[in-house]
Amino acid sequence: MSGGGVILENLSGKKLFVLVLVLFICQIGCFLLGGLLAPTPSTTDMVLASKCIYNQSNPWSYIRGTGQCVTHELGSYTSEYNLVANDIVFTFQIPTPRDGQTLDYSRWQQNMIGVLNFDIEYHTGTTMDRNFVLTLDTKLGYRNIGDRDDDWHLYAASVEKRNLDCVATEKIDGHNYQCSLVPLFELGSLFHDYYLINIKIPVDEQMGINIGLGHLKDVWLVVINQNGGFTYVWIHMKAIIFPIVVGILLWFWYRVYRLARKPVLLEQMLLIIGIILSCLNFPIESLSLYYDMPYMLILQDLRQGVFYAALLSFWLIFAGEHLMDSHQTSILTYWKHLSAVFIGCVALFAFEMSERGTQLKNPFYTIWATNTGTNLAMAFILLALLSGICYFVFLSFMIWRVFCNISIRRSALPAMSNARRLHYEGSIYRFKFLMLATILCAFVTMVEFVLGQVSEGHWRWNENSEINYGSAFLIGVYGMWNIYIFALIILYSPSHKHWPSEMDVNNSSSDTIEFSRLPTEPTEMSSLAAFSKKSAFD
Amino acid sequence: MKATIVIRTIILTLVVDEISKVYAKHREGKYKGTHWWGIAKAGEPNNLVPMSPGMMHMDSTSMTLLRNKQRRMIRENPGVLQAISRGVNMALQECQHQFRNRRWNCSTKNFMTGENLFGKIVDRGFRETAFIYAITSAGVTHAVSRACAEGVIETCTCDTAHQRRGPYIQNSEPGVKDWEWGGCSDNIDFGYKFARMFVDTGERGRSLREKMNLHNNEAGRMHVQSEMKQECKCHGMSGSCTVKTCWMKLPNFRSIGDNLKDRFDGASWVMVGNAGGLRRTRRKDNAQNKHNENAQQNGMQQQPSAQQGQQQEHHRRGGRNRYSFQLKPYDPELKAPGTKDLVYLEQSPQFCDANPRLGILGTHGRQCNESSIGMDGCDLMCCQRGYKTHQAIVSERCNCTFLWCCEVKCSVCSYRKTVSTCV
Secondary structure, eight states: OOOOSBHHHHSOHHHHHHHHHHHHHHHHHHHHIIIIISOOSEEEEEEEOEEEEOOTTOSOOOSSSTTOOOBOOOSSOOTTSOOOGGGEEEEEEESOOBTTBOOOOOGGGOOEEEEEEEEEEOBTTBOOOSSEEEEEEEEEEEEOTTSOTTOOEEEEEEEEEEEEOEEOSSOOTTOBOEEOOEEEEEESOOOSSEEEEEEEOOOBTTTTBTTTOOEEEEEEEEEEEEOHHHHHHHHHHHHHHHHHHHHHHHHHHHHHHTSSSOOOHHHHHHHHHHHHHHHHHSOGGGGGGTSOOTTHHHHHHHHHHHHHHHHHHHHHHHHHHTTOOOSOOOGGGGHHHHHHHHHHHHHHHHHHIIIIIHHHHOTTOOTTSSHHHHHHHHHHHHHHHHHHHHHHHHHHHHHHHHHHHHHHHHHHGGGSOHHHHHHHHHHHHHHHHHHHHHHHHHHHHHHHHHHHHHHHHSOOOOTTOOOOHHHHHHHHHHHHHHHHHHHHHHHTSBOOOOOTTHHHHHHTOTTHHHHHHHHHOTTOOOHHHHHHHHHHHO | OHHHHHHHHHHHHHHHHHHHHHHHHHHSOSSTTOGGGGHHHHTSTTTEEEEETTEEEEOHHHHTTSOHHHHHHHHHSTTHHHHHHHHHHHHHHHHHHHTTTSSSOOOOOOGGGTSOTTOGGGGSOOHHHHHHHHHHHHHHHHHHHHHHHHTOOTTOOOOOTTSOOOSOOOSSOHHHHHHHHHOOOOHHHHHHHHHHHHHGGGOOSOSHHHHHHHHHHHHHHHHHHHTOEEEEEEOSGGGOTTSEEEEEEOOOHHHHHHHHHHHHHTOEEBOOSSGGGEEEOOOOHHHHHHHHHHHHHHTOOOOSSOOOOOSHHHHHTTOTTTTOEEEOBSSTTSOOOOTTSOEESSOOOOOOSOBTTTTBOOSTTOEEBTTOOSTTBHHHHTTTSOEEEEEEEEEEEEEEEEETTTEEEEEEEEEEEEEEEEO
16 A cells, blocks of 8 residues: 555546536435435424313313213303313313224324414403413323223323413404414324323412413314325435444545555544444434434434534644644644534523423423523523634635635645646645535535425415425435545545656656655644645645 | 105105295395305304304304305304305495495394395395395405414315325325325415305306306405415525425404405496496416415416306306306406406495485485584485584593503593584
């Protein structure tokens, strides 16, 4: 194994073009897979609460099946029934039946989020305060196919406080307040078949609980769950990508291993990011089809977070390695820059654990419900944001320095021999090419993100259109970063090829002395990095 | 043996058919198809006896209010009857609320005597008639969609026509599988389709009046659909907005009533006369359907172009162009009425004096507001006939506060009030 540099430098333009083309086609394929085959990532169901009258003998109120509750209308309050607040149970039995069939949740649907929406009627005599603190006595139960109709099992019960912000836009009797959405629960796994939510809105005059709530007419629950079809496409895509990435990673490490030297930092980083990507790609979601894994949401967020952290660190080191003049670079050299990434990640991890971590114990918990919680969450996010800004300042500065170096060296190029010059020009071109690819990927991600937001919000395409933008975005971007890492690993793995120009260089050129050190470099760094180093000597 | 059974069945069917036809002719007035409004009153709790969950028994008198198709729809969709009843009641209350200060105040008749719920006024193509049709149609759409959301109607469709069915097969029914794969459509879709089939059943003739009814019914439904408000929630990685899911929220019925009242005030007078008033627009069904759904989806006002039957039902019965018509405004200078506009055929009478032929009660004895210059002012309300005033001590509930739950705390206010009554 002699020869220097990485595949990127030795690859002919034609081959590079073919490789890029193939990867580009794969990318298009990912977008199409998401857009055409997969349904929207998640689906909603608006469920209207049935107002059950609480029955002492039955801990659960439900509206379908034997033992169903007696319902009551809250449209107009009458003294006929002599009800108190504790007698009314807002009941959601999900899923609701469709097409005459009793639907049941499938484990393919992965997770569930519940959001409450209150219909409160405006009356001139009774005005509601903004930022009303609502106290909900909530209970979540589940049942499976084959269980008796009344055999509901307790999943979680909690008394929760939520802020309800209601504004009367038109102050006319009979109109509804515009109320903010109230997040109710988040389930990390949808393991059971049927779910039942019982909510009481108790009133306690001494404690001041729920005093001042207006004329509540209806409570809606918006149930959001992932679509089975999306999970299906997602898991299968991961299952296909996973072995490919692992394969290329083994190939890469085998090549590095066969070198006479120890792997350099950039190669170590590539290995690390490849391993992290493989962890992300491993279709562990499929286990949730067989086991109850409520921590799946956290696991997914963690895997994704670690991947982004690795990617950000990689960019820093990638830029730094094309700049540094000291030979022994280790990850510790970059501790200042990497600490920005690290602090950001720790902040986000703390936020994640305080929100979703607590939800493992109590699915009704949300950090945003209380003011202290909101402040804490904002602090975490702000810290992450600050370190993010620091990171980008560092990165931009480094890239700027690399480009400065390159342009300075470029002016020295005409003095070099023809073959050398062509070679270095090519290297610079390919380095810029990869920079461009990175920027392009980041740009596409951002554009897709914005378009995804807009497509959900406003211009929905024709109803009959088969293209699904949300899924195209998620699957396409996921595929894109895979392809990006895949390309990096291939192009930056050590090349076996001899430089064809080396012979000519050694026997003729005037700048032989200058460049002859290259093959004897103990680290066998990529020639581009060496080139940058050379610049430092000048 | 088989043959005789077949013949018997045929004869029986014919006889039953004949009887129902005769009966229908006898019972249904000039404009059939609106007697279903009667279930608003028939549907009161005393008349509906719950037999088993989801199934309702209806007394025979209220069942006779319905056409065969409507009866079948109610039979096939358990739970829908209460929803319709609720919808008509809601519409009635809304109508009376919107018209409380007008000469015509949306009064109802005793429908049991064979009359229409709203009286004979619906026999004529007035503005008020247009409003009645639109608000009842909107009421049914709203109430059925609402009942779907509550899970009371088990047959609400899970429309996944545009969702591709997944390749993964489990031991489940096709419908369940579709739901697992891509979720269900909004409840409004079922509400809209059901209301279209149920409310528009009677209007199958080709007369202008029936086109007017169809148009106003459709306008009512469109108002429900276009008032839907979109709300969204972010739930991506760590709660970020990488995944955002949106849904449509069913509007408060009061705002639909308000909008329809606005349309009532600006209703279009469309041409009376022969079928020349109907400019048929036949387009390619596909294109139209797409356009329709698109417009509905965006909650935008549709082009005043054609509507096309969305259900198989209409296609099968050859009524596919039932909604493909364009009404011409009386004044050619004016814009053609849009989908959400109300249309009428005749100028309304003054509603001042009682007119039993039209089912108008007149404003005799109505209370009016002396100081108002609006429609509820004594001058306008009493049609310059003059009014009596007398001082009275009125005890009313006042300063009411609604307490959750379920208390209305009111104080009784007694005050001297000048009551004005039209002579």
